């Protein structure tokens with residue numbers, strides 16, 4: 001009888017002699033490389049999800065989204081929003097995520113071609129060439145990501161300053177891609193067919209092979225489930241209040257909008273939740289002396305408060321993306337004076353926010369509008385969704401030029417682009433507008449008794465001089481009574497008592513005259529891309 005060990009040795013010798021044909025090797029690689037690619041992709045997705053939810057680091061999917069949004073024009077932007085409505089943000093992001101996973105699968109083949117493992121193999125430890133290929137993958141992908149998304153890396157949703165955020169986001173990309181390459185390298189190796197060597201029994205080799213493949217499958221399933229869980233966690237923080245703007249109860253708009261009713265507009269899928277231990281306000285560039293403030297230091301600055309109305313450029317005439325709050329903070333003028341003022345050559349001011357939002361304007365124009373850097377809104381610390389811990393208010397400008405979550409102010413000699421500026425939205429003084437809040441449109445008005453027609457009018461920091469009302473489609477106009485505005489930068493409330501004496505259908509209109517004497521134009525214009533113009537019009541029936 002032969003001994004068992006000789007038996008094994010014979011098996012081993014027979015096995016090592018088996019070399020696969022070229023075709024067989026290629027077919028096996030074609031099948032196994034994408035399987036390893038899928039495990040690697042999902043591993044990377046879980047990594048980015050954990051970094052995103054745990055440390056506020058933007059995912060490559062979001063960086064890609066931000067990058068694309070800055071490189072399309074308003075027209076394409078609006079078409080995209082409409083195509084994906086009501087999932088205008090999560091729809092495209094989900095597609096980008098799926099695309100990224102698919103790309104990771106496909107890259108499995110590229111890896112197989114470069115790593116060039118001779119089949120069948122014998123061990124589970126990747127060879128030098130495989131490690132080198134994986135390292136090259138990490139390096140190439142991270143470099144590409146960092147170069148391409150350089151301008152987007154400055155964001156961190158827990159509030160890191162621009163410099164730290166850029167570093168941490170870049171490291172995040174390296175981590176995502178390193179995990180991808182590592183899993184790809186190990187999983188591919190694990191999946192490849194093995195032969196016995198050095199006296200190991202064929203059954204043992206087969207059992208190990210089976211276990212290794214099951215391991216890769218389990219990893220794929222586990223990270224797949226992890227991905228679903230993380231996507232769910234992500235959606236739970238989703239900024240569903242974007243575009244939120246409730247109608248005033250009974251048609252009476254209060255002069256100050258309560259914080260919970262203030263309209264919200266945000267570019268973000270998830271808004272920043274700034275940790276004040278990480279956050280700083282930095283003042284840099286062409287200022288006398290640059291500096292930085294913690295949240296506590298900021299509040300030691302001399303502060304003022306003022307009523308300021310905000311209006312989104314996407315607000316239709318008669319729309320509700322417009323609200324008023326009492327904002328408290330330091331004026332930009334005071335802050336710059338503390339830092340020795342602007343140096344010669346400082347022609348622009350640029351703001352950076354922790355969500356990566358950037359916005360710049362000519363310095364002299366901005367200073368003339370007496371901007372406020374506010375940390376309080378109606379006596380409360382800024383709510384998260386309105387820009388906690390600090391936002392800028394530039395009276396007279398549409399909302400897009402009032403950055404929230406600000407972390408850096410730079411005086412510079414050139415214009416700095418940003419999401420909406422790059423897309424080509426109007427930037428300039430907002431158009432005079434008015435709104436009829438009551439009676440309700442298409443409603444009934446009682447014949448022979450007094451019905452108050454009322455609403456608001458707004459012209460930025462130009463103020464409102466007069467509001468007129470028409471009940472005959474613009475043929476004749478009556479002067480409404482104005483409530484005194486809470487400030488030069490706030491809307492005014494107006495009313496006019498109407499006593500209709502004839503039943504029938506009526507067309508009600510309003511128009512405002514701003515502080516310079518210019519009357520709101522009747523010329524209609526849509527919101528995109530220059531801001532809406534025209535009179536508010538409603539129909540009512542008198543009976």
Ligand SMILES: Nc1nc2c(c(=O)[nH]1)N[C@H]1C(S)=C(S)[C@@H](COP(=O)(O)O)O[C@H]1N2
Nearest residue numbers: 263264265266267312353357399400403404
């Ligand atoms: N950092 C940052 N600031 C931002 C935005 C943003 O997405 N990110 N959105 C802008 C737009 S388009 C508008 S209309 C106003 C809305 O401010 P509110 O949500 O406090 O009403 O914020 C502006 N500031």
Ligand SMILES: [Mo]
Nearest residue numbers: 312313399400
């Ligand atoms: Mo906006």
